[in-house]
Every structure is written in C-alpha cells, then in structure tokens.
Amino acid sequence: VVLVTASVREKRTAEGWQQGRQKARAELLQLRRRLRSITGDKRVRVCGRPGRREDGSVTVRLTDGVMTPGGPQRVAGLGGLFICGSVWVCPSCSRKIAAGRAGEIERVIAYYATRGGTADLITLTMRHHRGDRLKTCWDAVSVAWRAVTSCRAWRDDRKRLEMAGYVRAVEITVGWRNGWHVHAHVVLIFEGRPALVDRRAMAEGMFDRWSAALVSSGFEAPDRDNHGLDVQHLDWSAAHGKGFESIRDIALYVAKGLSLEATMGAHKTAKNGNRTMMQLLRDAVTPAELTLADGTVAETLDDTARELWLEYERASKGRKQLTWSRGLRAKAQLEEELSDQELAEAELEGETIAVIPAESFDQIEGRVAELLDAAESGGAAGAHEWLRQAGVRWYKPTGLTDSQVVEWSA
Numbered sequence: 001v002v003l004v005t006a007s008v009r010e011k012r013t014a015e016g017w018q019q020g021r022q023k024a025r026a027e028l029l030q031l032r033r034r035l036r037s038i039t040g041d042k043r044v045r046v047c048g049r050p051g052r053r054e055d056g057s058v059t060v061r062l063t064d065g066v067m068t069p070g071g072p073q074r075v076a077g078l079g080g081l082f083i084c085g086s087v088w089v090c091p092s093c094s095r096k097i098a099a100g101r102a103g104e105i106e107r108v109i110a111y112y113a114t115r116g117g118t119a120d121l122i123t124l125t126m127r128h129h130r131g132d133r134l135k136t137c138w139d140a141v142s143v144a145w146r147a148v149t150s151c152r153a154w155r156d157d158r159k160r161l162e163m164a165g166y167v168r169a170v171e172i173t174v175g176w177r178n179g180w181h182v183h184a185h186v187v188l189i190f191e192g193r194p195a196l197v198d199r200r201a202m203a204e205g206m207f208d209r210w211s212a213a214l215v216s217s218g219f220e221a222p223d224r225d226n227h228g229l230d231v232q233h234l235d236w237s238a239a240h241g242k243g244f245e246s247i248r249d250i251a252l253y254v255a256k257g258l259s260l261e262a263t264m265g266a267h268k269t270a271k272n273g274n275r276t277m278m279q280l281l282r283d284a285v286t287p288a289e290l291t292l293a294d295g296t297v298a299e300t301l302d303d304t305a306r307e308l309w310l311e312y313e314r315a316s317k318g319r320k321q322l323t324w325s326r327g328l329r330a331k332a333q334l335e336e337e338l339s340d341q342e343l344a345e346a347e348l349e350g351e352t353i354a355v356i357p358a359e360s361f362d363q364i365e366g367r368v369a370e371l372l373d374a375a376e377s378g379g380a381a382g383a384h385e386w387l388r389q390a391g392v393r394w395y396k397p398t399g400l401t402d403s404q405v406v407e408w409s410a
C-alpha cells in the first residue's frame with residue numbers, strides 16, 4: 001500500500017558522473033549568460049561577472065577529493081565573481097542553494113530516522129486555469145498554507161502524532177493548456193512511527209483546510225483523489241532492497257525531491273505538458289533555427305516563453321522558497337541556517353591555480369566551462385595549457401601578492 005516510490009538510482013561510473021556534472025555545468029553557465037539579455041533583475045544580470053576582488057580579477061580554483069555521488073573527484077571552480085544569490089531565477093545560484101538545502105534536509109530526516117522516527121512527503125496542489133496570473137495563484141497558496149497550520153486541529157495532530165516538525169517548499173510549473181501550476185511539497189517528520197491510518201487522517205485534514213482556503217480565495221476546490229493530494233509514507237523496511245541501501249539514501253531521495261526539484265526543477269522534466277522553470281528558461285533564451293520556404297535559415301526566439309518567464313521573475317520576487325517549522329533545525333542539531341546568498345557564494349576551498357584579469361576574463365567568459373573541464377582533467381597544468389592556447393593574459397598565483405605575471409601569449 002504505502003511506500004516511497006522511487007526509481008532505483010542509476011549506477012554510473014565515476015567517469016560518468018564527472019562527465020554528467022561537466023555537461024550540466026556548461027549548460028547552466030550558458031543559460032545564465034543568455035538570461036542576462038532578458039532578465040528584469042539587476043543582480044541576476046551581473047551574476048558571474050567579475051567584481052568581488054578589488055582588482056576585478058577572477059581566480060581558478062581546484063580541489064581534490066570532493067565527495068560526489070560518483071566518489072571523490074577533482075572539482076574546479078571560479079573565485080572573485082559577483083554572485084546574485086537568487087533562488088528562484090538564477091540557474092546557477094539556485095542549483096548551489098538547492099544542493100546546500102538538500103544536504104540539510106537529508107541530515108534532519110536521517111537524524112530522526114536513526115532514532116526510530118519516520119517521515120511523510122505530502123504534496124498539495126490547486127486547480128487553476130489558463131489566464132490565472134501567477135501572482136494570484138501563489139498568493140492563494142500562501143494563504144492556504146497558513147490555513148493548514150494555524151488552527152487547533154493542526155496543533156492537536158502534531159502533539160498526538162509526536163511530530164518533530166516540517167519542511168515546506170513551493171514548486172512552480174507551467175502547462176500549455178492550464179497555465180501556472182503552484183504546489184506545496186511538505187515533509188512531515190515524526191519522532192516515532194505513528195500508525196499509517198492516523199498519518200493519512202492528518203494529511204486529509206490538512207487537505208480539507210487547504211481546499212477550503214483556496215475556495216475562499218476564489219479558486220475551485222481541488223479534487224483530493226485526482227492529484228489534489230499526494231501522500232507518500234516512508235517505510236524504511238519496504239524501501240530497503242528497492243535501490244535504497246541505507247536510511248541516508250532514502251533521506252537523500254526525499255531531500256532532493258523537496259529541494260532540488262522545487263528549485264526551478266533542475267533535475268526533472270515536468271509531465272503532462274507541464275514545463276519546469278528550467279525548461280521555460282531554456283525555451284525563453286535558446287534561439288531556434290527555422291528554415292524558410294526559400295531555404296534561408298532564420299533564428300527565432302519563443303516570445304510567449306519569454307513573457308511567461310518575466311511574469312515568473314516578478315511573481316517570485318521576495319518570496320521564500322523553503323520554510324522550516326520553528327525549532328526543528330535546533331532539535332536536529334543543525335547549525336544556524338545560511339541565507340540563500342551565503343549558500344550561493346560559498347566557494348570551493350582548495351588551491352588557486354590561476355588568476356585571470358577582468359579584461360582577459362571578458363574574452364573567455366563564453367568558454368569558461370571548457371577551462372574548468374581542462375582543470376579537472378589535467379590539473380593546474382591542464383588549466384594553464386588551456387589559458388595559453390586561448391591566448392589571454394593570466395597569472396600564476398604567488399603566496400605574497402596573490403598574483404605575478406608569468407606567462408602571456410598573444
């Protein structure tokens with residue numbers, strides 16, 4: 001009846017992981033660059049531009065033995081860039097923020113699971129129509145969530161089922177037929193393992209309050225048994241042998257579902273004709289080639305996608321993407337929550353292997369993914385060789401002044 005449904009995690013080689021990561025990085029960097037020409041957000045427009053170091057230079061950094069799902073790997077990154085920290089709009093920052101948040105959610109779930117607790121993953125959706133504005137839908141969802149959690153029944157359920165707390169995330173998709181789709185994903189974390197019938201009843205009570213509040217906001221009541229409510233009870237024993245090897249594994253699955261997918265849906269393709277925000281962004285900024293009847297090729301951009309994207313930018317401004325119930329982090333012994341900006345700005349530790357002046361960076365900015373790939377496969381020497389071939393001025397770092405001209409080929 002009840003167990004988490006997940007596809008068995010794909011087994012990839014370490015090399016496969018590295019290649020997959022590099023490909024995804026190249027795409028994100030390209031999207032971020034293209035987004036600059038359409039975004040209405042001033043910070044997003046300069047994300048990834050030089051500006052955090054006094055002289056405007058950019059550093060290439062390399063770290064060995066970074067733990068990834070594919071095992072320890074050499075990872076390269078850039079330092080000295082301005083970082084926008086936008087969890088909703090920036091393809092690059094949102095990914096870093098989501099990865100940081102997913103790690104924390106994983107720790108909280110694993111903390112309780114290893115002490116005899118469990119968790120439910122609940123998704124609440126709404127009914128909407130093409131033509132409903134995103135802001136209107138989103139505001140209604142915020143009101144509906146308050147209705148779920150600010151009443152006696154909620155407090156009683158929490159106490160009776162010994163709920164430790166919850167983490168909530170909002171996800172946005174957009175459909176060709178039905179327009180904007182706003183839904184809430186919530187992980188309820190329990191200290192013990194209450195009976196499934198009680199957990200189901202609690203979820204249904206949440207849905208009833210959710211639905212009533214949406215109706216008060218002028219929306220149709222969602223259909224509970226037809227995508228309105230989805231409940232996945234985590235069942236550790238049933239999950240075992242389904243591709244999950246440990247509690248950490250399953251905690252990671254839930255954490256990813258909540259954090260990574262909610263953040264622009266970077267890791268999935270929305271179904272039933274819906275697009276994730278990452279797909280929408282791609283459609284909005286990627287030129288398509290159109291061959292005309294006379295054989296000439298024209299480049300076209302999807303104006304509708306661009307307008308939807310800009311509506312999303314405006315509607316998401318100032319909203320919180322992930323909410324923790326009060327006290328949960330402290331109880332699970334997590335340290336103080338970092339802001340989106342702090343998570344996005346976190347730089348690789350590791351060693352600086354090259355310093356690139358701002359004007360050189362301008363010349364290679366469109367190709368930095370290649371530079372990072374070269375550093376990861378060939379180490380410092382690989383990065384240096386790539387820079388030499390690119391023909392731009394760069395420096396080797398020194399302990400004293402941080403930089404000193406050593407090579408310059410034009």
Ligand SMILES: [Zn+2]
Nearest residue numbers: 047084090093
């Ligand atoms: Zn950014």
